[in-house]
Amino acid sequence: xxxxxxxxxxxxxxxxxxxxxxxxxxxxxxxxxxxxxxxxxxxxxxxxxxxxxxxxxxxxxxxxxxxxxxxxxxxxxxxxxxxxxxxxxxxxxxxxxxxxxxxxxxxxxxxxxxxxxxxxxxxxxxxxxxxxxxxxxxxxxxxxxxxxxxxxxxxxxxxxxxxxxxxxxxxxxxxxxxxxxxxxxxxxxxxxx
Amino acid sequence: xxxxxxxxxxxxxxxxxxxxxxxxxxxxxxxxxxxxxxxxxxxxxxxxxxxxxxxxxxxxxxxxxxxxxxxxxxxxxxxxxxxxxxxxxxxxxxxxxxxxxxxxxxxxxxxxxxxxxxxxxxxxxxxxxxxxxxxxxxxxxxxxxxxxxxxxxxxxxxxxxxxxxxxxxxxxxxxxxxxxxxxxxxxxxxxxxxxxxxxxxxxxxxxxxxxxxxxxxxxxxxxxxxxxxxxxxxxxxxxxxxxxxxxxxxxxxxxxxxxxxxxxxxxxxxxxxxxxxxxxxxxxxxxxxxxxxxxxxxxxxxxxxxxxxxxxxxxxxxxxxxxxxxxxxxxxxxxxxxxxxxxxxxxxxxxxxxxxxxxxxxxxxxxxxxxxxxxxxxxxxxxxxxxxxxxxxxxxxxxxxxxxxxxxxxxxxxxxxxxxxxxxxxxxxxxxxxxxxxxxxxxxxxxxxxxxxxxxxxxxxxxxxxxxxxxxxxxxxxxxxxxxxxxxxxxxxxxxxxxxxxxxxxxxxxxxxxxxxxxxxxxxxxxxxxxxxxxxxxxxxxxxxxxxxxxxxxxxxxxxxxxxxxxxxxxxxxxxxxxxxxxxxxxxxxxxxxxxxxxxxxxxxxxxxxxxxxxxxxxxxxxxxxxxxxxxxxxxxxxxxxxxxxxxxxxxxxxxxxxxxxxxxxxxxxxxxxxxxxxxxxxxxxxxxxxxxxxxxxxxxxxxxxxxxxxxxxxxxxxxxxxxxxxxxxxxxxxxxxxxxxxxxxxxxxxxxxxxxxxxxxxxxxxxxxxxxxx
Numbered sequence: 012x013x014x015x016x017x018x019x020x021x022x023x024x025x026x027x028x029x030x031x032x033x034x035x036x037x038x039x040x041x042x043x044x045x046x047x048x049x050x051x052x053x054x055x056x057x058x059x060x061x062x063x064x065x066x067x068x069x070x071x072x073x074x075x076x077x078x079x080x081x082x083x084x085x086x087x088x089x090x091x092x093x094x095x096x097x098x099x100x101x102x103x104x105x106x107x108x109x110x111x112x113x114x115x116x117x118x119x120x121x122x123x124x125x126x127x128x129x130x131x132x133x134x135x136x137x138x139x140x141x142x143x144x145x146x147x148x149x150x151x152x153x154x155x156x157x158x159x160x161x162x163x164x165x166x167x168x169x170x171x172x173x174x175x176x177x178x179x180x181x182x183x184x185x186x187x188x189x190x191x192x193x194x195x196x197x198x199x200x201x202x203x204x
Numbered sequence: 205x206x207x208x209x210x211x212x213x214x215x216x217x218x219x220x221x222x223x224x225x226x227x228x229x230x231x232x233x234x235x236x237x238x239x240x241x242x243x244x245x246x247x248x249x250x251x252x253x254x255x256x257x258x259x260x261x262x263x264x265x266x267x268x269x270x271x272x273x274x275x276x277x278x279x280x281x282x283x284x285x286x287x288x289x290x291x292x293x294x295x296x297x298x299x300x301x302x303x304x305x306x307x308x309x310x311x312x313x314x315x316x317x318x319x320x321x322x323x324x325x326x327x328x329x330x331x332x333x334x335x336x337x338x339x340x341x342x343x344x345x346x347x348x349x350x351x352x353x354x355x356x357x358x359x360x361x362x363x364x365x366x367x368x369x370x371x372x373x374x375x376x377x378x379x380x381x382x383x384x385x386x387x388x389x390x391x392x393x394x395x396x397x398x399x400x401x402x403x404x405x406x407x408x409x410x411x412x413x414x415x416x417x418x419x420x421x422x423x424x425x426x427x428x429x430x431x432x433x434x435x436x437x438x439x440x441x442x443x444x445x446x447x448x449x450x451x452x453x454x455x456x457x458x459x460x461x462x463x464x465x466x467x468x469x470x471x472x473x474x475x476x477x478x479x480x481x482x483x484x485x486x487x488x489x490x491x492x493x494x495x496x497x498x499x500x501x502x503x504x505x506x507x508x509x510x511x512x513x514x515x516x517x518x519x520x521x522x523x524x525x526x527x528x529x530x531x532x533x534x535x536x537x538x539x540x541x542x543x544x545x546x547x548x549x550x551x552x553x554x555x556x557x558x559x560x561x562x563x564x565x566x567x568x569x570x571x572x573x574x575x576x577x578x579x580x581x582x583x584x585x586x587x588x589x590x591x592x593x594x595x596x597x598x599x600x601x602x603x604x605x606x607x608x609x610x611x612x613x614x615x616x617x618x619x620x621x622x623x624x625x626x627x628x629x630x631x632x633x634x635x636x637x638x639x640x641x642x643x644x645x646x647x648x649x650x651x652x653x654x655x656x657x658x659x660x661x662x663x664x665x666x667x668x669x670x671x672x673x674x675x676x677x678x679x680x681x682x683x684x685x686x687x688x689x690x691x692x693x694x695x696x697x698x699x700x701x702x703x704x705x706x707x708x709x710x711x712x713x714x715x716x717x718x719x720x721x722x723x724x725x726x727x728x729x730x731x732x733x734x735x736x737x738x739x740x741x742x743x744x745x746x747x748x749x750x751x752x753x754x755x756x757x758x759x760x761x762x763x764x765x766x767x768x769x770x771x772x773x774x775x776x777x778x779x780x781x782x783x784x785x786x787x788x789x790x791x792x793x794x795x796x797x798x799x800x801x802x803x804x805x806x807x808x809x810x811x812x813x814x815x816x817x818x819x820x821x822x823x824x825x826x827x828x829x830x831x832x833x834x835x836x837x838x839x840x841x842x843x844x845x846x847x848x849x850x851x852x853x854x855x856x857x858x859x860x861x862x863x864x865x866x867x868x869x870x871x872x873x874x875x876x877x878x879x880x881x882x883x884x885x886x887x888x889x890x891x892x893x894x895x896x897x898x899x900x901x902x903x904x905x906x907x908x909x910x911x912x913x914x915x916x917x918x919x920x921x922x923x924x925x926x927x928x929x930x931x932x933x934x935x936x937x938x939x940x941x942x943x944x945x946x947x948x949x950x951x952x953x954x955x956x957x958x959x960x961x962x963x964x965x966x967x968x969x970x971x972x973x974x975x976x977x978x979x
Binding site for chain 2: 060066103105106195
C-alpha cells in the first residue's frame with residue numbers, strides 16, 4: 012500500500028520546515044525521539060531511527076538468554092557502526108542495555124536482535140537475507156526495494172525526512188511483533204508478498 | 205448585644221433559641237449537601253479527564269518519538285467526541301508545542317495562538333516524571349490536567365487537557381436555588397412550632413413573676429401559687445410556695461432576735477468604750493516612744509539613712525536561682541546591674557546629720573539630688589556592699605567617696621546593717637556614715653610633711669621624755685652613719701660625745717639654737733648646729749622633744765678660711781698705709797731740702813705750707829696702721845698729736861697761745877679723716893700764723909661735736925680777727941680755698957664768724973659722713 016497522495020505530502024513538507032526551524036533553536040541533546048536536522052550525517056539519523064524503532068518491537072522471550080541480557084544491534088556498515096556507537100552507547104531499550112556490534116559476515120549474527128544493513132551491501136542482499144529466515148532478528152536497511160527483496164523495515168528519504176515502510180508478514184514470520192502505533196506512522200505497510 | 209439579649213422576655217428568648225438552633229442545623233445540612241455535590245461532580249470530571257489523558261498519552265507516544273505531528277494531531281482529533289474537553293496540547297519534553305486541539309464553540313472564539321496553560325507551581329516536566337503523575341488545577345472556570353508521556357522510562361512529551369466546568373456549575377446553581385426554597389419553608393415552619401411550644405415553659409414562670417411582684421408590693425407572704433405540672437417548673441412553683449412559708453416564719457423569728465441583739469449591743473458598746481480608754485493610753489505611750497526614736501534618729505550626730513532593700517534582695521535571690529555564684533565577678537563585669545540594684549533601694553528617711561554632711565538645704569533637697577551625691581566611686585563602694593550582702597552578711601562596712609551637693613568630695617566610711625527581725629526581707633536597713641574627709645586630709649598633710657622630713661638635708665630627731673628616739677629621718681641617720689632602724693628606741697645622747705652627753709628628763713632640755721659636737725657611729729666627731737624644742741599638748745604639758753641637727757663642718761671650715769684671709773688682708777693694709785706714710789714723709793723731706801735752697805721768703809712759706817699739708821696726711825696714714833681696724837682713726841688722738849707738731853713747727857710757745865682741744869671721741873673713716881685733718885691743718889696754721897701778731901697772746905679752740913643729725917667742727921681764736929676786707933666767699937688764698945673745697949668733699953658748709961676773733965664752723969650731716977662715735 013503506497014498511499015502517498017500529493018496533498019498530504021505538501022502538508023508534511025510545511026510541518027517539516029516548521030519543525031526544523033524550531034529545532035535549530037532547541038537542539039535535543041538527551042532524547043533522540045525527535046526529527047534529526049538534515050545537516051546531520053545520514054548515518055546518525057538512521058541510527059536514531061533504529062533506536063526509536065527498537066522501543067516498539069516485541070521479541071520472543073527465547074530471543075534473550077536472561078531477562079537482563081542486552082538487546083544486540085548488529086551493524087553491517089562501518090559508517091553506521093561509528094554513528095550508532097557514538098550516539099547510542101550506554102542507552103537502554105525496554106529495560107535492557109543496548110549492545111552495538113559491528114559485523115562483517117552473516118555468520119557473526121549469533122545473539123543479535125536487530126540488524127542494520129548498509130547500502131554497500133545492496134548487491135549481497137540475496138546472500139544475506141535468506142540465511143536469516145526464521146530467526147527473531149529485525150532487519151533494517153536504507154536500500155531501495157529492501158522489502159521486496161525480503162527485508163523487514165525499509166528506510167527512505169522523502170522531502171529531507173526519514174520515512175519508512177514495513178513488511179508485516181516477514182516480521183510476524185520471524186516471531187516478532189511491532190506496535191500498531193508505529194504502523195500508523197509508517198508510509199506503507201505490506202501484509203503479503 | 206449580649207446585654208440586649210439578656211433583657212428580653214423569656215418567651216422571646218425561647219423562640220430565638222429554637223430558631224437559631226433549627227436555622228443553623230438547616231444551613232449546615234444544605235451547605236454540606238451542596239459542597240459534596242459540587243465536589244463529587246468535579247471528581248467525576250477529573251477522573252474522566254485522567255482516564256482520557258491515559259489513553260491519548262499512550263496513543264501519541266510513537267508520534268512523539270518519530271516526530272510525526274500529523275499523527276499526533278489525528279490522535280487529538282478523537283477528542284471531538286468529548287464535548288466537555290475544550291482544549292488539548294501535546295508538548296515536547298522541552299515544553300515546545302508539538303500538536304494542539306481546540307474546540308471552537310459557536311460565537312466564542314479563542315485566540316489561536318493561546319499558549320498551553322501551566323500550573324501555578326513551576327514544576328518542570330522532569331519533576332513530573334519523578335513524581336510519576338499528573339497535575340490538576342482550576343483556571344478560568346475550567347479544570348486543567350497535565351500529564352507526562354513516558355516511553356521506556358523516558359519522558360517523550362507532555363499532554364495538557366482543558367475541561368469546561370460550566371455545565372457542572374449550572375447544575376449546582378439550579379440545585380442551590382431549590383435547596384434555598386426548601387430552607388425558607390422549613391424555617392417558617394420552625395418559627396410557627398417554636399412560638400406555640402415555648403408557652404409550656406414560659407407560662408408558669410410568667411405567673412410566678414406576677415405573684416412575686418404582688419408579694420413584694422403588699423408584703424403579704426400568705427399568697428400561694430397553683431401547681432400545674434410535675435416537671436422542674438412544677439417543682440419550682442412548689443419550692444416558691446415553700447419559700448414563702450419559710451419567709452413568713454423567719455420574719456417572726458427575726459423580730460425576736462432583733463430585740464435580743466439590741467440589748468446585747470448596748471452592753472457590748474459600754475465594754476468597748478471602757479477598753480477604748482485603755483487603748484488610748486497605750487497609743488499615747490507608743491506615740492511617745494515613736495517620737496523619742498524619731499528624735500534620736502533625727503538628731504543623732506551620726507549621719508543615718510533608713511532604707512528598704514527588699515527589692516534588692518529579690519534581685520539577688522533571682523540571680524542566685526539563675527545559677528550565679530561568684531557575685532563579685534558578676535557585678536564587676538556588669539556595671540549596669542549595679543546601677544539597676546541602686547535604683548531598687550527605697551530610701552525611707554535620712555536624718556539631719558546626713559543633710560548637714562551633704563550640705564543640703566533640707567531632706568527634700570538631698571533626696572531630690574541624690575544623683576549628685578553618688579559618684580562613679582560611690583558605685584564601686586555600692587558594688588562591694590552588694591557582694592557582701594549577697595554572700596549572706598547582714599553587717600557590711602565599706603569606704604568610698606560621696607559628693608556634697610556643692611560638689612565637695614567626702615570620704616566616708618559606710619556601715620550598713622540589716623535591722624534585726626528583717627533578715628528575711630531586708631525591708632529595714634540602717635546605713636550610717638562616718639565622714640573621713642578631715643582624717644584623710646590630715647593623713648595627706650602628714651604624708652607631705654613626712655616626705656619633707658625625708659627629703660630635707662637637715663637631721664631631725666623626735667625623742668620622748670625619757671630621751672628615747674621615737675622618730676628620726678634619713679638625713680639624721682646618714683649624718684651619724686646609722687640606719688634609721690638602728691636609732692629608733694635608742695637614747696638620744698648616743699649621738700653626742702660622752703663628755704657632752706646631757707641627761708634627760710625633758711625639763712632640762714636646752715631649747716633654742718646652739719652649736720655642739722656630735723659623735724658618728726665610727727667614732728668620729730663633727731660640729732653641728734642644734735635647735736631643740738619641746739612639743740607640748742593642748743594643756744601645755746611636754747610630750748616630746750624635737751631636735752633639728754645641722755652638720756656645720758663645712759661652715760666651720762669656711763669660717764676658718766675667712767678669718768685667715770682677713771688677717772692676711774690686715775697685714776697687707778698695714779703695709780700699704782706704712783708705705784704711704786713713708787712715701788709722704790719722703791716727699792716732705794724732699795720739700796724740706798728744696799726749701800733750704802730757696803731764698804725767697806714767700807715761696808719758702810708756700811712750700812712750707814704744702815709740706816705741712818703732706819705731713820698732716822702722712823700722720824693720718826701713720827694713725828691708720830696703728831689703729832685696730834685699719835679703716836678708721838681716733839680723731840681726737842690725731843688732732844692732739846698733729847696740733848703739737850704744728851705748734852712746735854711754727855715755734856709758738858704754749859704760754860703765748862693756749863691750744864684747747866675739745867674733741868668728742870669719734871672714729872673717722874679714712875675718706876673723712878683726710879679732709880677733716882687738712883681742714884684743721886689749714887685753720888690751725890692760719891690761726892697760729894696770723895691771729896696773734898707780735899706779743900699778743902690768746903687761745904685757740906678746736907671743737908668737734910658729733911651729734912645725732914650732724915657733726916660740727918669749729919676752730920676758734922680770740923686773736924685779731926680777719927681783716928675787714930676779706931670776704932670768705934671770694935677769698936683768694938690757697939688755705940681758705942682748700943677749706944671750702946675740702947668741706948664740699950664731705951658735704952659740709954663753711955661759716956666764718958667775727959666776734960673779737962675768728963670762728964670757722966664746718967657742719968656736715970652725720971649720715972654718710974663716715975663718723976662714728978666711739979663706744
